[in-house]
Amino acid sequence: MTIRTRFAPSPTGYLHIGGARTALFSWLYARRHGGTFVLRIEDTDLERSTAESVNAILEGMTWLGLEYDEGPFYQTERFDRYRQVTQQLLDEGKAYKCYCTREELDAMRADQMARKEKPRYDGRCRNRSEPRPGVEPVVRFRNPDEGQVTIEDMVRGQVLVSNAELDDLIIARSDGTPTYNFTVVVDDLDMGITHVIRGDDHLSNTPRQMNILAALGAPLPRYAHVPMILGADGSRLSKRHGAVSVMQYRDDGYLPEAVLNYLVRLGWSHGDQEVFSVDEMIELFDLGQINHSASSFNPDKLLWLNHHYLMHGDPLHVAHHLRWHLGQLGIDPTDGPDPVEIVKAQRERCKTLVDMARHSAFFYRDFAAYDEKAAQKNFAGDAPRVLEALRAALSDLSDWQREAIHGVLASTAEDLGVKLGSVAQPLRVAVTGTSVSPPIDVTVELLGREKTLCRIDRAREFVRALGLG
Template sequence: GTPPEGVEPVIRIKAPLDGNIIFDDGIKGEICISASEVDDFVIARAGGVPTYNFVVAIDDALMGLTDVIRGDDHLYNTPKQIVVYEALGFDMPKFYHVAMINNEQGKKLSKRDGATDVMEYKTLGYLPEALLNFLVRLGWSHGDQEIFSVEEMIELFDPKDINKSSSNYNLDKLLWLNAHYIKNSSNNKLAQMLKDFGVDIENHDKLELLLDATKERGKTLVELANQINLILNAPAEYNPKASKKAFKGTAREYLEEFANMLKNWDSTLHTPPEYHAVIDKFVADKEIGFGKIGQPLRVSLLGAMTGSGLDEIMAILGVDETINRIQKAIEFIDNRD
């Protein structure tokens, strides 16, 4: 019939009037909800738009889903969805309601704690396999194993083993896993991924050496990109604190003499061990500690006290660029003094 004037009708589904709606949750066990708690809920709004509990049940059924694993904030949606399943004669899936993830203090997770769009983790430099490994371990375990390949997850995962209690989000754990996957990724794969972070080294003649020298130091692809740029881009300025500490006393003299030793070395230098031999000889000849040349050399090459091994850095830069950066550091010292 025609609805009364000013009334926008909706479509409701008839729910049971008495008894209980019972289902076996794979994590929480038997759940019993009184039918009186489930009203004749709306399945289509006035404009004809279907509601969540109606369409999700139909969507899952038509896709042939046998297991529904979701957060326990959906636990009380399940009785309504069961009403839809039974009304339409669909096979009932197995339900698993996982305890929600808390922050490190055991409280509800918020955006400030890391609850963000999953694609944001890509922007932050996390690898897909690291994030997947992290997520699967938040509510599930297999002995004491921490690292799982995708193949192992598929083989070992059983929803019956999902933890009943809430898990805590731990950023340090995620960073540890991400560092592991970065270290164990092929250099060619890393070179491809680094393009998204403004670093294109795919055709760099020192690709292998460059990534071998830096990927141990990057917990994320953002950090790895920064480490690579630190080497490839000559310092535009020197960290004030680092330069004050490194460019003092005999630093200028030693830098000049070290540059001359590199220039006049009796064989062509290519590998980190060959550059290390130069440093060893310089230290031995001068009868000084490594830091006397190591600190001013590092700040000359990178502009800071951080970074990869000096022998690796010089092997990547080559003799000419190494000497060029040393000479610029000497000019800086002269102008400062």
């Protein structure tokens, strides 16, 4: 049997963390078992579904690298198929038309609640054969009256649900549009889905869907209901906990592999291992190792992982993502040093690509002003003669490499009778505008001769103008 999984988001918003984890688990299971991963857009909520949301989902999947093998399929393009199956169930007596009005249904439920009974449809139209003038009927599935549904859940184990707890589900509204639980069944059947991996908030839907599949004589997929994600405070995950669009993490400077690594550990574990490459995830992922309890979202852990990937990832790959962030600052990465070298120089001290881009902007364009405290501290005292000596020594330097640059700094300090820091720090503020940067010899090498000398000249004019030193 070829494994076929699916990710079936509703395009009523962005791709959020919970949805991305479901997509990842489904993708990993298919990849590990040599299967097929299907993307299906469940857009039957015509009022709330938007093209922008579809694009946001597709964009998020692409950024994460969760490539799909089939799709995207859109439910709104399958209405004829849903009507066909609805009619089949009607013809076979496995569904019926219900003419109850909303007022009648409200009164029925009120009576049931007054008797402390569970509100549910009582089947009063099950045996109705005549239409009701002026009322457009819905179509209800005729749920079995007896027995139970046995769910052999791959995460939760065996779950038993009595059919007496299930009422007759509406499968088509009065306007003919199909309902969620019905479209899911038809789609999973037609698309040959063998494993349904989804959040445990869908567990209550599963027995109804299994009964419809049984009525259609269809094979049942295996189900795996994944526990929900909670905020660090134990409450339902929300925007204040970090439940934002997946693309917001891109915008905030996270690498996609860091996000994937974090998501896979939200509910799944392999021993004590914390860091997984995508290839390792595929090799090791097992639905049986998913925790039964809810996971907690920890932004600090995600940030730690991101820094790990910045530190240890291929600089060429990290630079690919850094270029986009430089562009967001209005910087053309070709107007300065190779971003690969920037990654090597900055990755130890930067935890996000946003930080890296901002702290590297000076390599590509002149800064507007010096940091006030840095200038006051480092442009005073011996700074004027230090800058003058450096200007002369660096302008004569033929080998613009970090080793040679370091030699110039060391010899200048020795000639002036000062410590190396008293040479390095004025130069750092002169060329970067701040007192913090990668090692000064690396910084100057990457900045280049022309920009370095121009910025030293600018700093000397600044010092003279303020009368510092």
